[in-house]
Amino acid sequence: MISHDMQLWAFASKELELGEHRFIQSHLDDCPECVEQLAAIQIAKEALEFARDAKPKLAWARTDERVGAMVEKRLAQQARRPMFVRLGFVGGFAVAAAVALFVFTRPPPAVDLTPPVESPPEAWARVDRAEGLSLVNGGGEIVDGTELRGGDVLRTSLIGRAFVHLPDLSHVRVGGGSQVTLTRSQADDVALTLERGSVAVRASHQARKGFVVHTGGVSVFVVGTVFGVANDAEVVEVSVTEGKVRVELPNGDSSFVEPGQRLRFDTRTQKSKRLKVTAAGERELREVAAVADATASVEGRALVPAAGGTPSSPPMLPAQGTPRTLPRISPAEARARQVTAPEPIAPDELAALPKIVSEQPKTEVIVEAPADVWPSLGGGEVIRGVPPRREAEIAPASAPTEWASAPTAAPQEDEWAALPVKSVAKLNEEEAPVAPARTSKPLATDLEAIFMQRADDALTRGECDRFLLGLEDIAQDGQRSTRSEFARVLRARCFDSQLRPRQAMNEYRKYVDEYPKGQYLAEARHALGQ
Amino acid sequence: MSAEALPLPRLVPTPPPTGQSEARLLRLVDRIKKDDVLAFEELYRLTRDDVARTLFHLVGQRPDLEDMIQETYLRLLKAVPGFRGESQFRTFLYRVCSNVALMNLRWWRRRKEEPTAELPDFIDVGEDPERAAQAAQASRLVHRALEQLGAKKRIVFVYHELCGMGPEEIAQIVGASYNTVRSRLHHARLEFAVALKALTRVEVSP
Numbered sequence: 191m192i193s194h195d196m197q198l199w200a201f202a203s204k205e206l207e208l209g210e211h212r213f214i215q216s217h218l219d220d221c222p223e224c225v226e227q228l229a230a231i232q233i234a235k236e237a238l239e240f241a242r243d244a245k246p247k248l249a250w251a252r253t254d255e256r257v258g259a260m261v262e263k264r265l266a267q268q269a270r271r272p273m274f275v276r277l278g279f280v281g282g283f284a285v286a287a288a289v290a291l292f293v294f295t296r297p298p299p300a301v302d303l304t305p306p307v308e309s310p311p312e313a314w315a316r317v318d319r320a321e322g323l324s325l326v327n328g329g330g331e332i333v334d335g336t337e338l339r340g341g342d343v344l345r346t347s348l349i350g351r352a353f354v355h356l357p358d359l360s361h362v363r364v365g366g367g368s369q370v371t372l373t374r375s376q377a378d379d380v381a382l383t384l385e386r387g388s389v390a391v392r393a394s395h396q397a398r399k400g401f402v403v404h405t406g407g408v409s410v411f412v413v414g415t416v417f418g419v420a421n422d423a424e425v426v427e428v429s430v431t432e433g434k435v436r437v438e439l440p441n442g443d444s445s446f447v448e449p450g451q452r453l454r455f456d457t458r459t460q461k462s463k464r465l466k467v468t469a470a471g472e473r474e475l476r477e478v479a480a481v482a483d484a485t486a487s488v489e490g491r492a493l494v495p496a497a498g499g500t501p502s503s504p505p506m507l508p509a510q511g512t513p514r515t516l517p518r519i520s521p522a523e524a525r526a527r528q529v530t531a532p533e534p535i536a537p538d539e540l541a542a543l544p545k546i547v548s549e550q551p552k553t554e555v556i557v558e559a560p561a562d563v564w565p566s567l568g569g570g571e572v573i574r575g576v577p578p579r580r581e582a583e584i585a586p587a588s589a590p591t592e593w594a595s596a597p598t599a600a601p602q603e604d605e606w607a608a609l610p611v612k613s614v615a616k617l618n619e620e621e622a623p624v625a626p627a628r629t630s631k632p633l634a635t636d637l638e639a640i641f642m643q644r645a646d647d648a649l650t651r652g653e654c655d656r657f658l659l660g661l662e663d664i665a666q667d668g669q670r671s672t673r674s675e676f677a678r679v680l681r682a683r684c685f686d687s688q689l690r691p692r693q694a695m696n697e698y699r700k701y702v703d704e705y706p707k708g709q710y711l712a713e714a715r716h717a718l719g720q
Numbered sequence: 721m722s723a724e725a726l727p728l729p730r731l732v733p734t735p736p737p738t739g740q741s742e743a744r745l746l747r748l749v750d751r752i753k754k755d756d757v758l759a760f761e762e763l764y765r766l767t768r769d770d771v772a773r774t775l776f777h778l779v780g781q782r783p784d785l786e787d788m789i790q791e792t793y794l795r796l797l798k799a800v801p802g803f804r805g806e807s808q809f810r811t812f813l814y815r816v817c818s819n820v821a822l823m824n825l826r827w828w829r830r831r832k833e834e835p836t837a838e839l840p841d842f843i844d845v846g847e848d849p850e851r852a853a854q855a856a857q858a859s860r861l862v863h864r865a866l867e868q869l870g871a872k873k874r875i876v877f878v879y880h881e882l883c884g885m886g887p888e889e890i891a892q893i894v895g896a897s898y899n900t901v902r903s904r905l906h907h908a909r910l911e912f913a914v915a916l917k918a919l920t921r922v923e924v925s926p
Contacts, residue, residue: 199909230917238881240858246776253786257793264797689783
């Protein structure tokens with residue numbers, strides 16, 4: 191095509207000034223090539239007009255999850271203090287030390303006998319009756335008794351569900367195919383963010399700053415009630431069977447939903463409609479209410495107040511210790527578990543379900559509650575509980591007596607360490623011997639080998655996607671260098687096979703950084719174009 | 721060519737309505753700067769369709785479009801604290817999109833592979849099947865023609881012709897001068913028309 195370098199496209203788009211437009215128009219009368227060129231431009235413009243309407247078809251649920259998980263991870267990283275802040279602290283500490291030196295060289299001032307004000311303990315939410323439940327920011331399936339903290343993101347499989355007991359004594363049922371974030375989880379302030387799926391809530395009547403559920407731009411504020419919230423991307427529904435909730439819509443409108451009502455809000459049209467609560471919704475709400483009642487009776491016995499509380503509203507701690515470290519299981523192990531479809535639980539059956547305390551591991555430690563911790567327990571009164579599980583402290587089955595010394599040497603990061611712990615040797619003198627702690631460490635190691643073998647096999651079949659998370663766990667374990675090295679390479683190959691170049695390059699880059707003399711270095715360098 | 725009524729000069733095309741007011745987005749940005757997760761989620765929900773469509777236009781039919789969306793929001797999350805409000809938030813967002821797209825286009829160019837090979841139909845059919853079919857067909861042709869353009873020219877062309885932005889705004893987005901943008905746009909238009917003509921000839925001939 192002959193080009194006269196005319197601004198024909200601008201002419202066709204009517205973007206030119208009047209003089210230029212007239213000039214081109216007159217030129218077209220004498221230039222058949224330009225006329226032909228203009229015709230091609232008009233075809234192109236027509237095609238562009240149609241193409242403008244095209245939009246990509248995406249699996250938004252998966253994309254939303256990925257972006258959500260990425261944001262959580264990023265914000266968690268931001269929470270760590272940057273280097274200059276740490277340096278600031280070091281500088282501040284040096285100044286403080288100099289001031290302290292100056293102060294201590296002077297005659298001692300009058301001693302302040304006021305006891306230090308103890309900060310309230312961090313409140314934890316607990317998982318109960320979990321089926322197909324995983325922690326998005328923790329990277330694995332979680333089990334009953336797992337403690338959650340603010341910021342944790344829970345996800346249930348399509349046939350899964352779980353109950354979460356919140357620190358304000360409220361109870362939440364997470365329905366199948368849901369993703370919910372515990373935005374705030376404190377004894378006097380709870381906020382949940384429902385990304386998708388449904389939650390049923392039995393909120394306690396405890397005085398608090400607030401209890402709010404955010405979903406799809408809608409905020410549901412509550413004080414002491416039973417209600418459910420569902421979000422299926424296009425419609426948000428709020429159902430109430432007891433009490434009342436205030437619903438705040440994205441346009442700023444606010445309205446109350448009464449018992450028996452269901453507010454249906456269409457996020458596309460931004461219109462809301464009041465309907466009756468569905469039978470399924472009512473069943474879920476009855477279920478959470480029944481679990482709440484069953485749990486309340488258990489917790490009434492099982493919880494002991496923690497230091498820092500008052501007799502009227504003590505911060506409650508479980509007398510039976512629950513795992514502090516999230517008991518993660520590898521994807522291979524998770525698949526080994528058969529997650530069955532949950533059947534609706536009738537309220538009368540719920541009371542007969544195994545109680546939370548009976549689902550804990552059998553290993554116990556015995557602690558003495560000092561008299562000043564809680565007035566109703568005399569000094570030396572014995573509380574039984576399960577020791578907190580930390581990976582570093584998990585002892586092999588052959589050496590159960592490590593617990594005798596480990597808790598006293600443990601860092602003061604939980605309430606267990608704050609209480610005096612009797613040695614197991616002493617316990618043996620007083621009572622029957624405690625069953626040795628069972629550990630899954632050797633099994634987990636074997637499973638990792640099997641898991642990696644399966645990941646490698648799946649890679650050849652192009653089905654390695656589901657192994658990525660587990661491989662990352664293994665790759666991050668720097669102690670088993672050969673295995674973690676291979677896991678890193680497997681991840682890179684997997685991303686490459688899925689045509690996800692950015693991730694593949696990232697993995698290879700990590701590999702080169704972590705293993706400068708690794709056996710797959712040539713492969714990594716080749717992929718990176720080095 | 722028949723004479724036609726003299727048109728009024730239209731130098732800046734009207735941008736497509738995004739459905740979101742700038743003020744609302746700026747309020748969300750302020751909240752994000754205070755580490756409000758919910759604000760970022762809302763921002764994501766409000767802008768994700770726009771971002772997806774823009775990236776789709778910028779790079780065409782790609783298997784890693786979801787990765788690009790994730791990358792865009794990751795970069796946005798990192799960059800928002802530095803956003804001083806000197807430009808529209810929309811401009812800021814499109815700048816992030818163009819950087820992600822540029823990286824992706826260069827990556828595929830280095831791989832020397834056909835990124836659109838053996839992909840399923842990637843275009844949402846919408847409500848009107850006839851219109852959607854035309855859009856899908858046109859979109860495929862347009863994206864194949866766009867593959868012939870260099871990355872920078874392609875971005876300028878797409879922002880102007882498919883996203884409806886003016887050269888001034890594009891200049892802000894891509895960090896180039898107004899004249900550079902006009903020049904890239906002019907050459908991109910010529911190359912695109914030639915490429916599309918060649919493609920339509922190929923499709924018409926048996």
